[in-house]
Amino acid sequence: xxxxxxxxxxxxxxxxxxxxxxxxxxxxxxxxxxxxxxxxxxxxxxxxxxxxxxxxxxxxxxxxxxxxxxxxxxxxxxxxxxxxxxxxxxxxxxxxxxxxxxxxxxxxxxxxxx
Amino acid sequence: xxxxxxxxxxxxxxxxxxxxxxxxxxxxxxxxxxxxxxxxxxxxxxxxxxxxxxxxxxxxxxxxxxxxxxxxxxxxxxxxxxxxxxxxxxxxxxxxxxxxxxxxxxxxxxxx
Numbered sequence: 248x249x250x251x252x253x254x255x256x257x258x259x260x261x262x263x264x265x266x267x268x269x270x271x272x273x274x275x276x277x278x279x280x281x282x283x284x285x286x287x288x289x290x291x292x293x294x295x296x297x298x299x300x301x302x303x304x305x306x307x308x309x310x311x312x313x314x315x316x317x318x319x320x321x322x323x324x325x326x327x328x329x330x331x332x333x334x335x336x337x338x339x340x341x342x343x344x345x346x347x348x349x350x351x352x353x354x355x356x357x358x359x360x361x
Numbered sequence: 362x363x364x365x366x367x368x369x370x371x372x373x374x375x376x377x378x379x380x381x382x383x384x385x386x387x388x389x390x391x392x393x394x395x396x397x398x399x400x401x402x403x404x405x406x407x408x409x410x411x412x413x414x415x416x417x418x419x420x421x422x423x424x425x426x427x428x429x430x431x432x433x434x435x436x437x438x439x440x441x442x443x444x445x446x447x448x449x450x451x452x453x454x455x456x457x458x459x460x461x462x463x464x465x466x467x468x469x470x471x472x473x
Contacts, residue, residue: 251404280460290405290448290463303460338404340460350397350461352404 249273251353253339259359265327268356271320272341280350281314281324282338290338296322329360365449370468379436381467383449386430391453394425395461396434398445405448405463408434444471 252271260266272279280295294304299316307314311330316322326333336357340350366384373379385394396408409416409423411432416423422435436443448466452459 282460282463289465292460292462295460340404349407349410350405352406354404 251339251341251351253337253353253356255356256354257357257359259361260329261361262330263328264360265325266329266333266358266360268324268337268339268358270322270324270339270353272322272339273343273351274320275343276341276351277319277344278342279316279322280340280342281322282340282352283335284338284355285335293324326358329358331360334358334360365451365464367447367449367464367467369465370470372470372472373436373439375441375471375473376438379439379443379469379471381434381436381447381449381469382431383434384431385449385451388429388451389453392451393453394423394429394432395450395452396421396423397448397450397461397463398443399448399466400442400445408447439469439471441471441473443469445469 254269277298281293282290283293284290291306293306294314295302296316312326314324336355338352338355340352342350393410393412395410397405398408399405408420409418411423411425425432446466446468448463450461452461
């Protein structure tokens with residue numbers, strides 16, 4: 248099993264540019280989560296999906312952030328326009344319906360907004 | 362989710378048992394205790410979880426007090442590769458869909 252796959256691993260962009268982060272969950276997992284990690288705020292849950300449907304997006308910081316899950320094997324997190332304070336590591340995680348809470352995390356996407 | 366309290370950092374000698382405490386005095390009856398760890402520059406990794414009985418797997422043991430207000434994660438023979446931030450989380454689950462809320466965790470440093 249390849250695990251949760253995220254791309255890109257690193258991205259450096261300029262303020263105002265659009266950023267798209269991608270995630271491929273583990274095959275067969277029906278829940279997908281987006282987290283953000285910074286030194287100041289730690290790991291924050293941004294949004295999660297069950298069966299491709301967004302369930303709770305209360306952690307999304309503002310309207311510049313959006314997330315989609317068009318099918319069971321792909322999700323995107325988009326920031327438009329990006330700002331320097333969006334610099335962070337963004338993690339995607341997935342979970343099986345049969346599991347009792349175990350999340351499998353990807354390696355993360357490190358975003359730097361200049 | 363209930364709040365947890367963990368020490369900010371701990372040291373342990375290589376080869377010794379590392380005992381990481383966690384207080385969760387407001388845990389409710391249907392909430393589990395989960396432990397994850399995060400090695401530098403990697404995504405968090407699941408270690409173990411339990412409801413009220415002690416649990417053991419190939420990575421660690423989890424000891425939960427009878428009143429469930431605290432727990433201890435035990436790494437029986439710590440190695441340098443166990444240096445990481447360890448997160449104790451309480452959450453309802455049993456197949457539930459909610460995401461886990463991570464606190465600041467304990468930075469465990471294994472000394473050679």
